[in-house]
Amino acid sequence: MVTAPTTYTEDIFKTRDGLALEYRLYEPRDVVFSAPILCLHGLTRNVRDFEELAPILAERGRRVYSISQRGRGGSDYETDPSRYLPSTYSDDVIEFLDTHQIEKAILVGSSMGGIMSMQIAHKSKQRVLGVILNDVGPVLSPEGIARIMGYVGRQSVMTSWDEAATACHAVNGDAFPENRGKDFWLTFAKRICHQQPDGAIVFSYDKNIALPTQSEHADIPAYWEEFKSLIGIPVLSVRGALSDLLSEQTVQDMKKVNPSMQAVTVPNVGHVPFLTEPKALEKIGAFLAEIEQVEDKGVSSEV
Numbered sequence: 553m554v555t556a557p558t559t560y561t562e563d564i565f566k567t568r569d570g571l572a573l574e575y576r577l578y579e580p581r582d583v584v585f586s587a588p589i590l591c592l593h594g595l596t597r598n599v600r601d602f603e604e605l606a607p608i609l610a611e612r613g614r615r616v617y618s619i620s621q622r623g624r625g626g627s628d629y630e631t632d633p634s635r636y637l638p639s640t641y642s643d644d645v646i647e648f649l650d651t652h653q654i655e656k657a658i659l660v661g662s663s664m665g666g667i668m669s670m671q672i673a674h675k676s677k678q679r680v681l682g683v684i685l686n687d688v689g690p691v692l693s694p695e696g697i698a699r700i701m702g703y704v705g706r707q708s709v710m711t712s713w714d715e716a717a718t719a720c721h722a723v724n725g726d727a728f729p730e731n732r733g734k735d736f737w738l739t740f741a742k743r744i745c746h747q748q749p750d751g752a753i754v755f756s757y758d759k760n761i762a763l764p765t766q767s768e769h770a771d772i773p774a775y776w777e778e779f780k781s782l783i784g785i786p787v788l789s790v791r792g793a794l795s796d797l798l799s800e801q802t803v804q805d806m807k808k809v810n811p812s813m814q815a816v817t818v819p820n821v822g823h824v825p826f827l828t829e830p831k832a833l834e835k836i837g838a839f840l841a842e843i844e845q846v847e848d849k850g851v852s853s854e855v
Contacts, residue, residue: 559607565651567622567644574599574626575619575648578606584613585847587656587681590645591618592665594824595765596704596757598625600743601662605827612840614658619648623758633760638664642671649679658843662686662824663797670778673785682786682843684836687795687824689802690779692772696797696823705762710753716741727794727822782810788839789815790832794822814839 560576567573576599589609591602598620606616620627621641630636645668649657658681661669666688673680703723710716717737724740725732746756789806791798803815816835818825825832 559610560603564627565648568647571622571628571630573619573622573628573644573648575617576603576606578610578616578618580610580613580615582613583615585844587658587847588615588617588654589658589660590648591616592641592645592659592661592668593618593621593624594663594665595700595761596624596755597662597744598627598756600625600756602660603743605660608828608833609660609836609840612837612844617648619645623761625756629758630760633758633763636758636761636764638667638671642668642675645672646676646679649676655679656681658682658684658840660684660686660827661688662827663688667775667778670775670782674778674781677781677785680782680785681847682788682839683782684788684790684827684839686790686827687792687798689789689798689806690775691799691802691805693795693797693799693802694772696795697772699796701762701765704765705759707755707759710745711751713738713741713747713753716745716753720744727792727824729794730820776809779806780809782813786839786843787813788835789813790825790827790835791815791817792821792823792825793817793819795824797823 560578562574562576564572564574591606593601599618602618606618610616622644623629623636656679659669659672661683663686666685669683669685670690673683708719710719717734717740720741721737744756745753747753787810789803791800791803807813807815816831818829818832821829827833827836
């Protein structure tokens with residue numbers, strides 16, 4: 553794992569119900585395309601999840617935003633945990649687009665962020681220029697759900713960054729068998745944890761984000777209707793070869809429903825790829841290049 557230059561600005565925007573959500577904006581040296589890229593993280597992640605990928609994407613001439621969803625990172629926590637749902641988060645993102653006068657955007661959705669991306673297209677298809685679904689689809693494998701439910705919401709207090717790195721390795725080690733070095737896991741920990749004023753280190757999310765998911769655990773939802781909303785929009789599916797959440801069979805079923813969907817499998821990685829793996833980056837670059845060939849150029853007024 554490589555730490556990318558931190559060439560971004562940070563700000564907040566207020567949701568319709570008054571919560572302040574943090575976001576980062578990565579500015580390219582030259583803005584060529586008016587449609588920005590929105591990076592949407594997974595269940596327990598935050599804006600830091602894209603600090604390596606976002607600068608790479610920005611160099612293609614687009615503004616790149618990443619948003620910490622409510623209850624994550626530096627964003628406000630919910631007073632009503634029942635609203636910790638992808639449908640709420642997707643509404644927040646559409647509101648973000650409205651607030652920043654963004655007519656169209658390319659969505660990069662990792663895990664839960666991919667579910668959000670499908671829901672955004674379902675609710676407001678005209679706003680979506682393209683979608684990259686990172687290790688997620690309309691059907692989620694029970695094995696992956698069970699693993700995630702085994703640790704989400706069990707907030708731990710750690711006394712050092714080495715301890716935090718060990719904790720991250722214990723949960724995610726099987727997904728990254730070729731990256732077991734100390735520096736990799738320390739960087740991993742600093743992306744999903746933070747240090748409190750008293751020195752204690754905790755995971756950067758509200759433990760209550762697990763409550764709605766746990767209550768629905770017996771009936772894992774499928775998102776085929778939302779996925780069908782992506783027909784007619786450029787779509788790239790990225791799957792980790794070792795993924796326990798997105799099966800190869802589901803990817804094949806997705807292609808049957810949407811034959812124009814492109815797909816790539818990242819070797820020796822599980823849930824979720826960072827999207828900076830060479831094979832992922834190569835395919836993402838080609839995918840964005842195809843969009844660029846037919847896209848109107850020009851800088852919009854959104855900031």
